[in-house]
Amino acid sequence: MTARIDARFAKARAEGRAALVTYVMAGDPDPETSLDVLRALPKAGADIVELGLPFTDPMADGPAIQAAGLRALKAGQTTAKTLDLVRRFRAEDADTPVILMGYFNPIYQYGVPRFLADAKAAGVDGMIVVDLPPEEDAELCLPALEAGLAFIRLATPTTDDRRLPAVLANTAGFVYYVSITGITGAATPDFGKVASAVGRIKRHTDLPVVVGFGVKTGAHAAAIAEGADGVVVGSALVATLEASLQDGAATAETVQGVARLVRELAEGVRSAAKTPG
Amino acid sequence: MTAPQKPNSFRNGPDETGHFGMFGGRFVAETLMPNILELEAAYAAAKADPEFERELRAYAKHYVGRPSPLYYAERLTEHVRESAGPDKGAKIYLKRDELNHTGAHKVNNVLGQILLARRMGKKRIIAETGAGQHGVATATLCARFGLECIVYMGAVDVERQKPNVFRMEMLGATVVPCHSGSKTLKDAMNEALRDWVTNVETTFYCIGTVAGPHPYPGMVRDFQCVIGDEVRWQMQEAEGRLPDSLIAAIGGGSNAIGLFHPFLDDESVAIYGVEAAGRGVETGEHAASIAGGKPGVLHGNRTYLLMNDDGQITDAHSISAGLDYPGIGPEHSWLADVGRVTYLSARDDEALAAFQMMSKLEGIIPALEPAHAIAKAVEIAAEQPRDHLMVVNLCGRGDKDIFTVAEHLRGGL
Known part of the structure; x- marks a missing residue:
């Protein structure tokens, strides 16, 4: 079920480094540019791509991703179009795992069984749904596992040892540690605290642990990569994309700017002194 | 979808996982x-x-000043009876929660x-x-x-x-x-x-x-149930029996559930919630989640929501800022589906008319939120016999709305 994801983490491990996970919003700033951005990510050094499902009310996201979602929606992005984007990407790239990340309502309206079947057929590997904690596993997590798609859970600084087993119970592929209590793109985390939190989670699971929220530069990525199996960067890429737009439209810099930052981040994870283990 | 089964009691929710039927839950990060x-x-x-x-x-x-009065709105009742059929026109009581400290429920x-x-x-x-x-x-x-x-x-x-x-x-x-x-x-x-x-x-x-x-x-809901609990003994004191109908405006629905909940198992009591129809449900510019929405997930719960086909939440519209929300409390969604509460809607212009009528007839300037309930209350009261006891939740006073109303009536103060 998680073959593509497992292979990518194995490859990074063999190279003695953490994996780079990059997030962009599907359909931002328009469907065609979005596909070009997506194609550029692995070429610039991303190991895994996360694709945001736009939602009008992203309650755990900061201003950069909020704005990206609204740009995508304004350009006519829908769940069906996002799955089509994955299909087109997958036709050219059989190996890079694609993880969808978003909120439950658009999936719920698409219809859970239909969504899982179409996502699987499009070449999606897993999903992160922010507003589905373990208490709501019956909604999507369990059906997803049954359909052969990974349901990747967020663990946070407030997830204590008592709660961690419940959070890890039905998770697959990897665990996403949210480095701060906060929204995406906010404060830069305390790297020392993150390292000890990753160590704590690793005592509970053999799954790779990736860290995201507040990672903006190659240096941040390098610092996180010392202890974690992967580093997620989202808001910084989305903000870079936003800065390249002219009157809301893509420019030559849109794909280039995102690719440049991904290369910097990829160098960051490769330069990190990896803690053995 | 099949109609949900009628429960033994309508007052047992939520269950231990926070659900009212299929509604509610804990959809949070x-x-x-x-x-x-x-x-x-x-x-x-x-x-x-x-x-x-x-x-x-x-x-x-x-500190709050409870209990708030249950007041017989004599002139409003007479007004309804003037245009109602012979022997028609319910006796309308107002639950005066606008008299609370801070002016609302x-x-x-x-x-x-x-x-x-x-x-x-x-x-x-x-x-x-x-x-x-x-x-x-x-x-x-x-x-x-x-x-x-x-x-x-x-x-x-x-x-x-x-x-x-x-x-x-x-x-x-x-x-x-x-x-x-x-x-x-x-x-x-x-x-x-x-x-x-x-x-x-x-x-x-x-x-x-x-x-x-x-x-x-x-x-x-538990904290708001003081409204309905008081109405129960106050109506007993005033008329020696239960009311026959309850009416309240609904945005999220807290004043309404506070009035309704203590009466949900009293079968003789008809219960009406009034959503904001804005410029009319058919125009799409409204805040009537039950009349114009469908079940979805937002802000931590599953409930009726206004959205497009792709599950994107659409903007609500109401003249009343307090009703201008694209959702409704999950217990109301459940009460609508099981049929215990009847949900109606009132337009901006109907609320404005009720606002003025209440001010002139009773000397009470209501908030625009309960003005929606008043608009439907007078319609329903006109169809009821004169011994029908109706309670309208006057959940807020209108001081905050005078600028909005003045703007609509004559372009500003």
């Missing part, structure tokens, strides 16, 4: 989950503690939550507000108990509810205008949730209505 479980445990402990109940009752009496809930926050040792309180009534109530009780208060309010609402913004500031609260989305109540709630995710360890989120993740819908 993991960061908040431990806090929500802590809140659930703290509320259960408070509910079982007679000292909490005693404290709540004492402040409700001496919102304070009933805030008092309960702030006393709970104190028990939990939380010193920083956040709230979302639409019309500003919940924000004012929260700012008031934070001032009373020396707590830090931050109120999130859509930028559009900040503009149309200026008196309440000033009130909150006088009370020492920080009002944060929200510029995302439609810049109304929904966006204020998004921002409040973002604050909570960021400051979860120190902060108590005082939600203003019967929505949000479990335990909020049930907890806020």
Whole structure:
């Protein structure tokens, strides 16, 4: 079920480094540019791509991703179009795992069984749904596992040892540690605290642990990569994309700017002194 | 979809996972989950503690001014009877929750939550507000108990509810205008949730209505049930029996559920909730989630929501900022599906007419929110016999709305 994801983490491990996970919003700033951005990510050094499902009310996201979602929606992005984007990407790239990340309502309206079947057929590997904690596993997590798609859970600084087993119970592929209590793109985390939190989670699971929220530069990525199996960067890429737009439209810099930052981040994870283990 | 089975009691919800039938639940980010479980445990402990109940009752009496009167609206009743058929025209009572300290029912809930926050040792309180009534109530009780208060309010609402913004500031609260989305109540709630995710360890989120993740819908309802509990004995005192019908306006639905819930198992009592139809449900510019929406997930719960086919939440519209929300409390969604409560809707122009009628006939300037209920109440009352006892929840006073109403009637004050 998680073959593509497992292979990518194995490859990074063999190279003695953490994996780079990059997030962009599907359909931002328009469907065609979005596909070009997506194609550029692995070429610039991303190991895994996360694709945001736009939602009008992203309650755990900061201003950069909020704005990206609204740009995508304004350009006519829908769940069906996002799955089509994955299909087109997958036709050219059989190996890079694609993880969808978003909120439950658009999936719920698409219809859970239909969504899982179409996502699987499009070449999606897993999903992160922010507003589905373990208490709501019956909604999507369990059906997803049954359909052969990974349901990747967020663990946070407030997830204590008592709660961690419940959070890890039905998770697959990897665990996403949210480095701060906060929204995406906010404060830069305390790297020392993150390292000890990753160590704590690793005592509970053999799954790779990736860290995201507040990672903006190659240096941040390098610092996180010392202890974690992967580093997620989202808001910084989305903000870079936003800065390249002219009157809301893509420019030559849109794909280039995102690719440049991904290369910097990829160098960051490769330069990190990896803690053995 | 098959109709849900009629339960033995309509008053047992939510279940232990926070559901009313298929509605409700806990659809929140993991960061908040431990806090929500802590809140659930703290509320259960408070509910079982007679000292909490005693404290709540004492402040409700001496600080809020409860019980609020149940008042026979004689001239409104006569007005209905003048144009009704022979022997028609129900006897209309008003539950005067606009006489509470801070001018609306919102304070009933805030008092309960702030006393709970104190028990939990939380010193920083956040709230979302639409019309500003919940924000004012929260700012008031934070001032009373020396707590830090931050109120999130859509930028559009900040503009149309200026008196309440000033009130909150006088009370020492920080009002944060929200510029995302439609810049109304929904966006204020998004921002409040973002604050909570960021400051979860120190902060108590005082939600203003019967929505949000479990335990909020049930907890806020419990604090508002004082309205219906009082109506029960007050009507007994006035008429020696139960009312025949209850009517209340619904945005999130807290004043309505507070009136309805104590009567849900009294089969003889007909119950009507009135949503805001804005410019008309058929125009798409409205805030009637049950009449014009479908079940979806937003702000921590599954409930009827206004959205497009792709599950994107659409903007609500109502002349009343307090009803301008694309959702409704999950218990109302369930009560609609099981058929215990009848949900109607009133347009902006109907609410405006009722606002003026109530002011001139009874000397009571109602808020635009209950004006929606009054608009439908007079229609229903005209069809009932004269011995029919109707209770309308007058959940807020209209001082805050005079600018909006003046704007609509004559282009401004």
